[in-house]
Amino acid sequence: DQQVKQNSPSLSVQEGRISILNCDYTNSMFDYFLWYKKYPAEGPTFLISISSIKDKNEDGRFTVFLNKSAKHLSLHIVPSQPGDSAVYFCAASGAGSARQLTFGSGTQLTVLP
Amino acid sequence: DGGITQSPKYLFRKEGQNVTLSCEQNLNHDAMYWYRQDPGQGLRLIYYSQIVNDFQKGDIAEGYSVSREKKESFPLTVTSAQKNPTAFYLCASSIVVNYEQYFGPGTRLTVT
Numbered sequence: 001d002q003q004v005k006q007n008s009p010s011l012s013v014q015e016g017r018i019s020i021l022n023c024d025y026t027n028s029m030f031d032y033f034l035w036y037k038k039y040p041a042e043g044p045t046f047l048i049s050i051s052s053i054k055d056k057n058e059d060g061r062f063t064v065f066l067n068k069s070a071k072h073l074s075l076h077i078v079p080s081q082p083g084d085s086a087v088y089f090c091a092a093s094g095a096g097s098a099r100q101l102t103f104g105s106g107t108q109l110t111v112l113p
Numbered sequence: 114d115g116g117i118t119q120s121p122k123y124l125f126r127k128e129g130q131n132v133t134l135s136c137e138q139n140l141n142h143d144a145m146y147w148y149r150q151d152p153g154q155g156l157r158l159i160y161y162s163q164i165v166n167d168f169q170k171g172d173i174a175e176g177y178s179v180s181r182e183k184k185e186s187f188p189l190t191v192t193s194a195q196k197n198p199t200a201f202y203l204c205a206s207s208i209v210v211n212y213e214q215y216f217g218p219g220t221r222l223t224v225t
Contacts, residue, residue, distance in 0.1 A: 041201075041219065043119075
């Protein structure tokens, strides 16, 4: 049973436009959400996070939105750049030992020049 | 430079052999984790450790073993009991009360 779902395995966007990556979760105990970016044959790198007490967090070109009632979060990248091409993983954490992260299956973003 | 190192980057083994993957961190983090990534799937937790000499099973611990004798080191052994060992293995660490996990570069294990 996938508790964190990224239903779009891939997304292509033109350079300079907005990229919107989506993530849905089912566990209502999740209270902290993170986005990671991963290049091939490398470990994921932390991008941005949001706590359930907020509905928006912004860091430069990256903004994460959280809709708790819909159990949905999204990552907006504006403007998109070719270097943003990577796999993006959504992850969630909740009350429990070691604050384990539950990851989605990832979305491959391709930014076309 | 602080970070997490995993070695080797690529590892090849014959079926039936145990193999140990190395993970070292100099971030002074208390918690360390091992994940496995398969094509088209997210990261799945194998084992984690919150403190030296203590570790807990994750979602897919069968066929794996770990040790945590030093704060800096968390090696993972893939035993011959693991049915599908070929995968990309990622080690991570975090400050216990911090939600952000920092990942190493990964080891791609191929068993034939």
